[in-house]
Amino acid sequence: MAVHGPAMTDVARLAGVSHQTVSRVLNGHPNVREQTRLRVRAAIAELGYRPNGAARALVTGRSQVIGVVAQNTTLYGPASLLAALEQTAAEEGFAVSVGSVRNLDHRSISAAVERHLSHRVAGIVVIAPVESAGEALERLPKDVPLVTVDGDPNRPVPLVTVDQVAGARAATQHLLDAGHRTVWHVSGPSDWFDSVGRIDGWRQALLAAGLVPPPPMPGDWSAASGYRCGQMLARMPEVTAVFTANDHLALGVLRALHEFGRRVPDDISVVGFDDVPEAAYFIPPLTTVRPDFDAVARASLQMLLSQIESGTGGALRQTIAPALVARESVAPPRR
Amino acid sequence: MAVHGPAMTDVARLAGVSHQTVSRVLNGHPNVREQTRLRVRAAIAELGYRPNGAARALVTGRSQVIGVVAQNTTLYGPASLLAALEQTAAEEGFAVSVGSVRNLDHRSISAAVERHLSHRVAGIVVIAPVESAGEALERLPKDVPLVTVDGDPNRPVPLVTVDQVAGARAATQHLLDAGHRTVWHVSGPSDWFDSVGRIDGWRQALLAAGLVPPPPMPGDWSAASGYRCGQMLARMPEVTAVFTANDHLALGVLRALHEFGRRVPDDISVVGFDDVPEAAYFIPPLTTVRPDFDAVARASLQMLLSQIESGTGGALRQTIAPALVARESVAPPRR
DNA sequence: GACGTTTCTGTTAACGCTAACAAAAATTGG
DNA sequence: CCAATTTTTGTTAGCGTTAACAGAAACGTC
Numbered sequence: 001m002a003v004h005g006p007a008m009t010d011v012a013r014l015a016g017v018s019h020q021t022v023s024r025v026l027n028g029h030p031n032v033r034e035q036t037r038l039r040v041r042a043a044i045a046e047l048g049y050r051p052n053g054a055a056r057a058l059v060t061g062r063s064q065v066i067g068v069v070a071q072n073t074t075l076y077g078p079a080s081l082l083a084a085l086e087q088t089a090a091e092e093g094f095a096v097s098v099g100s101v102r103n104l105d106h107r108s109i110s111a112a113v114e115r116h117l118s119h120r121v122a123g124i125v126v127i128a129p130v131e132s133a134g135e136a137l138e139r140l141p142k143d144v145p146l147v148t149v150d151g152d153p154n155r156p157v158p159l160v161t162v163d164q165v166a167g168a169r170a171a172t173q174h175l176l177d178a179g180h181r182t183v184w185h186v187s188g189p190s191d192w193f194d195s196v197g198r199i200d201g202w203r204q205a206l207l208a209a210g211l212v213p214p215p216p217m218p219g220d221w222s223a224a225s226g227y228r229c230g231q232m233l234a235r236m237p238e239v240t241a242v243f244t245a246n247d248h249l250a251l252g253v254l255r256a257l258h259e260f261g262r263r264v265p266d267d268i269s270v271v272g273f274d275d276v277p278e279a280a281y282f283i284p285p286l287t288t289v290r291p292d293f294d295a296v297a298r299a300s301l302q303m304l305l306s307q308i309e310s311g312t313g314g315a316l317r318q319t320i321a322p323a324l325v326a327r328e329s330v331a332p333p334r335r
Numbered sequence: 336m337a338v339h340g341p342a343m344t345d346v347a348r349l350a351g352v353s354h355q356t357v358s359r360v361l362n363g364h365p366n367v368r369e370q371t372r373l374r375v376r377a378a379i380a381e382l383g384y385r386p387n388g389a390a391r392a393l394v395t396g397r398s399q400v401i402g403v404v405a406q407n408t409t410l411y412g413p414a415s416l417l418a419a420l421e422q423t424a425a426e427e428g429f430a431v432s433v434g435s436v437r438n439l440d441h442r443s444i445s446a447a448v449e450r451h452l453s454h455r456v457a458g459i460v461v462i463a464p465v466e467s468a469g470e471a472l473e474r475l476p477k478d479v480p481l482v483t484v485d486g487d488p489n490r491p492v493p494l495v496t497v498d499q500v501a502g503a504r505a506a507t508q509h510l511l512d513a514g515h516r517t518v519w520h521v522s523g524p525s526d527w528f529d530s531v532g533r534i535d536g537w538r539q540a541l542l543a544a545g546l547v548p549p550p551p552m553p554g555d556w557s558a559a560s561g562y563r564c565g566q567m568l569a570r571m572p573e574v575t576a577v578f579t580a581n582d583h584l585a586l587g588v589l590r591a592l593h594e595f596g597r598r599v600p601d602d603i604s605v606v607g608f609d610d611v612p613e614a615a616y617f618i619p620p621l622t623t624v625r626p627d628f629d630a631v632a633r634a635s636l637q638m639l640l641s642q643i644e645s646g647t648g649g650a651l652r653q654t655i656a657p658a659l660v661a662r663e664s665v666a667p668p669r670r
Numbered sequence: 671g672a673c674g675t676t677t678c679t680g681t682t683a684a685c686g687c688t689a690a691c692a693a694a695a696a697t698t699g700g
Numbered sequence: 701c702c703a704a705t706t707t708t709t710g711t712t713a714g715c716g717t718t719a720a721c722a723g724a725a726a727c728g729t730c
Contacts, residue, residue: 005476007686018710024689031708053454054392055686058716063389065432065454079414083407086435095450097432100421114658115430119388119400141340155437223616252616281558281587283618342716358718366678390716393685546693 006047015043026051051297057120065095066304067116070127071333075221076247076276077129077194077293081149084297085125093306097121104128117144123304125149130191145307147300150194153317158307160300160318162291164194167322168201171243171271171289174324176209178222178269179332180241184217186229186253188245198273200247219249226252233261233268240268240333247272247279250286254329258283275325285327296321341382347655349379361386375427389555392455400430401639402451404601405462406439410556411582411611412529412626413462416484417630420460422664427640432456439463443629445472460484460637465526480642482635485529488652493581493642495635495653497626499532500539502657504577506606506624507540509659513604514667515576517541520551522582533580555582561587568603569595580616582607587623589664593618610660620662630655 005052012019017036024032025040032040037091043049057063066089068076085187086096097119109126116124121299125143134152140329147158175183178289185202188195199216206213217232219225226249233239234257250272254264262268264284272279338434347354352371353659359367360375367375378384392398401424405413421431432454434447444461448471451459458480469487482493510518520537523530534551541548552567554560561584569592579585585607589599597603599619607614610625634653 008685019686020688020711021709024709027688031706033708035709050449052393052686054398056688057715058387058390058393058686058717059688061715063454073421074411074415074418076409080409083409083431083435086408086433087437095432095434095454097430098417099425099430100418100424114385115425115504118385118432119398126595170389182349223613227616239506246615248616251613255616255620255707258618278558278583278586278613280588281562281583283593285548292389298540344716352714355681355718356679359679362718368678371678387716391718393687393716394718396685464684492678 003321004050007052008049011040011043011047011049014047014254019135053081054123061120061282062122062308063120064093065097065119065121066301067097067099067113067119067121067124068127069099069101069109069112069116070287071101071129073098073100074278076274077291080235080293081127081297082123084293085301088294088301098298102115102293103287104130104133106136109133109309110139113140117141123147123297125300125304126151128152130189131193132191136143145304147304147307149150149296152193158316159301160303160320162194162296162297163319163321164197165201165204166202167273167289167291167324168198168243170322170324171204171287174203174287174326175241175243175269175271175330176205177241178241178247178330180269181333182206182214184214184233184239186226186233186242186244186249187216188249189220190218195245196309216226219252221246221248221328223248223252226250227256230256231260233257234262240269241330242268243271243273245273247274247276247282247286250279251282254286258307265329266334269330269333270314271330279325280327282329287327288325289322289332290325291322292320337602341384342387343384346375346378346382346384349382350374373603387536395458396455397643399428400432400454400456401453401636402432402434402448402452402456402459403462404434404436404444404447404459406436406464408435411572411609412452412628414550414634415628416462419561419628420636423629423632423636427636435633439465439468441467444468445474448475451520451616452476458482458643459626460635460639461486463487465524466528467526480639482639482642484631484635486530487528493638493651495631495638495655497529497631498654498656499529500536502608502626502659503533503536503578505659506608506622506655507537509622509668510576510578510604510606510665511540511544513576513665515604516668517546517549518576518578519543519574520550521561521568521577521579521584522551523584524555525553528582529642535592537578554580554587556581556583558587558590561585562591564588565591566595569597570593574606576665577603578606578608580608582609582611582617582621582623585664587616588615589617589619589621601669604665604668606665614660618666619664622662622665623660624657625660626657627655 003106008022011022042113070234089096101112103106125147127149134155149162172183203213230253272286272288276287277289279286343354343357417614424431435571436443436447448490461481462484463486485496486494521536538548552564565588587613607623610623614621616624
């Protein structure tokens, strides 16, 4: 395609120096005379020169790009995470290349990672919330900086994760504190670690209160499945409090309860997870748990960068605590 | 960082051929003996060789990467678009590099584009829904394949866009057909083309029916602003039908109406735009307009690829028609 | 079997940059 | 003012790939 822009030698010629000096100016090398630096900068500006990342990547063996592997970036959680990662990476001078994936199975993940590797990305962030993803990761080249987000807590891979257990415990405790006798749970898909953690936290809170957890009702994150679970819950008169694994499930539950004439929070209290921006405008406004996606992004990127710089692939671990956001969907049970 | 993987010459040595033959096998060049091809493939597999995209990009002047510039990829529309683009691009063997941007002003956009250019992306897709973005685009190098999505219809730049006007007209007409005397509108921010188009379509439908459009109420896409507008609408007894510029605005309106005891659809009908997955679980299920993001992504990518291949920067234009999705939030007005 | 074609394979030279070293210029100290 | 040092600049050699051309095999044809 048409005119290749000017190269370093063109800048050098215009500034009356060698291309190496231009390179030094570009990379902030200290030993360049101020006057020379200015002349080079002027030449760069005049020609509209842009360094060629490919050439740089070739010679240094590493591009200023971070690869992200994620599934379904339409969901609120992954989308927020991706956006936050991109922002943080940009601040550090890194671009973000997305390799989204339809299914989080071995092959898809490996393929996405391969694509990133062949572009010589500096490091890879895998948003790997399901079991099958973890396996794919263990057979990756060991020399590629890697961080997983919301991945398997039991794998020896650097991991940043929202503290699902603590969040779920807080949500459940909040309902117990309001006076409810027990709390039901609409869960996410059982192969997501997020789901498992949230089930776990809910169960812990109940057990700690000396209660026997009722069977969790399995959903799939969607409002549709929340609606189906809600239809069952609505018909069970003993249910007064429900914790759903995310806000969209809660939305479905809310509608089912509404249809069955069970009022929220008067008859049943509901707590969600994620704090999607719309949660405050559900009917009624939803009490929920807000994970700090920015913090997760920052932590993962920092972890990745330290690997990139040091070259060591330490198996670190960092957990971000979420916060409960109280709104109107919780009230004491009526007696 | 550790071991650089094997290079083409290593494969060549193992297979007993020249590196150029390896290159030919990799690029599907026809004139290679079947037997040689197999030997090379075997060597590639044995060594776990991965072609170096940077080297390829350097010599061809173009990487297999498409840059996407977008704002706020957390919103449903942009997120869906991004995901669809990534899918489509992957099918064509392209990676997608995201340069999201806090504000869609000149400088941010230019900066994001610069970043992409310095990585020698093959082309750029700008999701540029606001006025200020357009200006930045006109001063870009002319030789970079570029497509804008949801951008300014009046600029000489290749553009793919959802037919906002037709969608809004359909939504409004749907309400008029149900028997409503007029239709109110809660709009998006006035600097978004999406908003302008939707206002336009709404207005057209009313004018075509011989009606005088009431003043549109300005929102900002958020449920919060929908809620504020809804509080006003709820107090106006003459209002029986509302078209909101997106589903989240509709959610806010629904809640305000609910609080004021105005029932939907019995007292007031509401139609949204976007068909977010949750819309079917609002109270009541929301009638809305569904843009086909996959189609938009396919069209933009195809347009971009044809520019990349041909080298010509034709100012094409393509419009994707959205579809009305009827649910329960619309009913005839009570007399 | 010699000759022109076609098909396949190898050789060489970039692409634009950084790293490593070499040379020149500026600075210092006596 | 000369030598020793430090700072600044230039030269050369790759990084791993593709493009362009050159050379070698294989295949017909007479």
